[in-house]
Amino acid sequence: MKRLLIVDDSKLMRDMVAACLRPLGAVTFEFAGTGLEAIERLALAGFDLVVLDLNMPDVGGIEVIEFVRAQDRLKTLPILIVTTRGDDASRARVLDAGASGFLAKPFAPEQILDEVRKLLPA
Amino acid sequence: MSERVDLKEFIGGFVVEAEDLLATANACLLEIDTAISDGKSKPKAVRDLFRTLHTIKGLAGMVGVEPIMELAHALETLLRTADRAGGALQRGAVEVSLQAVRAIGERVRLVAEGRPVPAAPARLIEQINATDASSQTIEAPPEIGGEWDARLSASERQQVFLDVQRGVPAWTLVFVPSEDRAARGITIATVRTGLAAIGEIIKVAPRTQLDASGKQAGIKFEILLLSTAPAARLAEVIDADPATVVPIAVPVATAAASAEPVPELEPEREADISRIGRATVRVELDRLDELQDQLAAMIVSRFRLERELAAQHARGVDVRKLREVTDLQARQLRDLRRAILRVRMVRVAEVLEPLALLVRSVARTSHKEVRLELDVRDAELDKAVADRLLPALIHLVRNAVDHAIEPPDLRVAGGKPRVGTVRIACTELASKQLELMISDDGRGIDRDAVARRSHREILDNQQLLEVLATPGFSTRDAVTQTSGRGVGMDIVKRVAVQELGGELALDTQIGVGTTFTLKVPLTIAIVEVFSFECERQSFVVPVAAIEEIFELGDDRIEPPARPTAEANAKRVALVHRRGHALPLISLGARLAIDKGTVAKNALVIRHNGELIAFAIDRMLGRQEVVVRPVDDPLVRARGIAGATDLGDGRPTLVLDLMELGDLGERVGA
Amino acid sequence: MSLHVTFRVGNATYAVPAAQVLHLESYDTATHVPGAPAYVAGLVQVRGRLVPVVDLRVRFGLPAIEHSLDRRVVVVQNGTRVAGLLVDSAREVVQIDEAAYQKPPDIIEEQASGFVNGVATAAKRLFLLVDVPRIIGEELSHGE
Secondary structure: OEEEEEEOOOHHHHHHHHHHHHHHOOEEEEEEOOHHHHHHHHHHOOOOEEEEEOOOOOOOHHHHHHHHHHOHHHOOOOEEEEEOOOOHHHHHHHHHHOOOEEEEOOOOHHHHHHHHHHHOOO | OOOOOOHHHHHHHHHHHHHHHHHHHHHHHHHHHHHHHOOOOOHHHHHHHHHHHHHHHHHHHHHOOHHHHHHHHHHHHHHHHHHHOOOOOOHHHHHHHHHHHHHHHHHHHHHHOOOOOOOOOHHHHHHHHHOOOHHHOOOOOOOOOOOHHHHOOHHHHHHHHHHHHOOOOEEEEEEOOOHHHHHOOOOHHHHHHHHHHHOEEEEEEEEEEEOOOOOEEEEEEEEEEEOOOOHHHHHHHHOOOHHHOOEEOOOOOOOOOOOOOOOOOOOOOOOOOOOOOOOOOOOOHHHHHHHHHHHHHHHHHHHHHHHHHHHHHHOOOOOHHHHHHHHHHHHHHHHHHHHHHHHOEEEHHHHOHHHHHHHHHHHHHOOOOEEEEEEOOOOEEEHHHHHHHHHHHHHHHHHHHHHHOOOHHHHHHOOOOOOEEEEEEEEEEOOOEEEEEEEEOOOOOOHHHHHHHHOOOOOOHHHHHHHHOOOOOOOOOOOOOOOOOOOOHHHHHHHHHHHOOOEEEEEEEOOOEEEEEEEEEOOOOEEEEEEEEEOOEEEEEEHHHOOEEEEOOOOOEEOOOOOOHHHHHOOEEEEEEOOEEEEEEEHHHHOOOOOOOOOOEEEEEEEOOEEEEEEEOEEEEEEEEEOEOOOOHHHOOOOEEEEEEOOOOOEEEEEOHHHHHOOOOOOOO | OEEEEEEEEOOEEEEEEHHHEEEEEEOOOOEOOOOOOOOEEEEEEEOOEEEEEEEHHHHOOOOOOOOOOOOEEEEEEEOOEEEEEEEOEOOOEEEEOHHHOEOOOOOOOHHHHOOEEEEEEEOOEEEEEEOHHHHOOHHHHOOO
16 A cells, blocks of 8 residues: 655645546555645655645745755655646756656646656555 | 546536635735735735635646636736735735736636636736736845744745834744644644634744754754744643743834734734634535434434333333433433534624625725725624525625715715715514615615606605516616626515515615615524424424424314315314314325325414314424425425425425415315 | 536436536435426435426326436536436436537427437437426426
């Protein structure tokens, strides 16, 4: 069973992402609505992948990535960033900060499914 | 069916969330607008507004509504610039933002109705793009000191400054998350909610904790908070030792502006924009219905327990102790039911919140100056009633601003104050009704003009109201921008009178003003009823309507003294009860249902001054229920006053025995 | 091209635009409403809302059938009204091209013809497009 953390402040987005990823099969989903909650969850439990929205209250996605990567035990955690800013500069910034993957909104269900499949350890 | 995920299925969820976000956006804009009038700025509101638009943009993109994406994007760009430059918006930018939010709102509504969404209005987009937000900078606020400066944006530092100038202490709090704390329900989310209720959180920063040897040992959160709450209280919220909670020193500019005295505790102020920290929970009515279903199931279980107890008692078992417990349970269930029904009640003040913004925007569009006065105190209303009432109230208020209130110059010339007033006052009447008066000090309704327009004679306000409430009637030839479409006076009347069973009255005086008086039942939804069975179907009837219930069989039933074919067909007999003879009507026959069951009970009602009885099969019980109107034409029938749920998930009809007692045609004949 | 919910009543398959459909519910019984027209099965509760249900078999003049687990209530919205259509079964959602609507030919079941707007073929099948306002008696709500 793979454990996925879906982080977005919109409940609708969280539900949609979970729906898109259900076809993965043996996965459980947990949800967080803010970057800080995501950090807290990741610090206290083990996940196989995080889907993280960049636009969130208080702590932005980039800061979350940087903080997470600064934790030794989370250095290799797959992080897929989802964002409405799909330009190349944003993509570069995000990957520079340490994200494992990048997907621009709006995306089609197959796209996120593909990305997550690529990033999940076998 | 393929497994393919279609995000368009989430359109419903999108509408719900978008409406919530738009409400937030409007609240932000209202706050900013009010602040401008007071010469202040609201950087936090600007930041929240920006983020809200950004979210709307993202969601609209996911479910594929391009026009909304475009509008949100344009506005979001404007707001990002403003936020980066210190978080201030000028009136012009507020105005254009309100229009953009309205344009988005209209489109969300069209999405909700499944209708096509028009492209974003080019002119408005141009206007938004042309609005210069960067020139709206305020002086860069001075440093805060300490580590925070590097981590705060200009608008955040501005916020700290504004508060510190008012004498609010600043704190750096440290919260360390742990499994133990999480198990006790203390997480960063609850800490944030708790702190937001007693102060203003400027920033929360995650930090890695290092142990003595410099190795990583978990994480902690550092929180920059402005609060007048005592250190002990803050320590409690973050589950820390009070000794470690110490305020930080922030250099305060020697300002000529006097710091207003700050109250002891900082409660939530104005419109709290942040969705974290509200003391209320948004509950969907469906879920309340679910709760009530569960409760009804519990009540059914309790009845079964009662019957079992009775059976045991009959076998000679001493059930007194058990009885005490079930009696207690009955009381607790009654209280629980009452509490759940109360959850449906909403404060009228909350229901009318959107009207303030409405008045502001309609006034601006029609170049008038109007203020909204609300005198509703603590009045509460059932949510189902409030939901139906709000569109009607919106129409009345919109009409008042658009048609009734005169332009400022005209008002002054006529000796009236420049600013017009629309006032909504509500009183709870003894008859368990809520009386709402929507009045304005505008030009009044010209009875003669209406009479001419409608080619009718109008002799009094009652008739005037009737004419105004004729479908399609409008006092203007041209449909104005803000009124004339959507809900009309006819719908206001229908909602108030037919749907809610209330009253609508009008009082108007030329040159002075107009008052609409709405009377709506407060507790229309919550009625105490007797439930009973008739021809194998369950029904309920309001307790208030029943004079007496008795068992048939002991009493003498005989055909009426002068039997007519008609009377026989209607199965009207006479029953002798305590020396009187009452007409006895078979309810089954009256409802045209005949399953051949035997009537064992009778319900007595007062019908036009006389007592009459209805024969039914058997009584089931007595309870408080939520009655919902049954108003679709398909199921509108004589004698059906509504429907409720007795706990089995199926609608049970509420009967109006008065109507059924009319010895006219049989129902369904 | 737009999505349509399709359902069977008797021997024919009907379609209604998905945009008009709120829910698809299974059917057990409805609360009989004395005094309502014969084609009204009664009231049901769907997601907390009271919905009147029109039995399409009765509406279309077909004989009754035994209760079946396949029976469904197609909850539709028409303006401000919400009503349920009781059908034999409702399983598929199909893309139908509005441009391909044609007038219903005479062979369509006599009774149903009053309630059918047009026909369309999609995926080599024939769908009868129902006139929802007529079925739910839109004329009833005026003139009372």
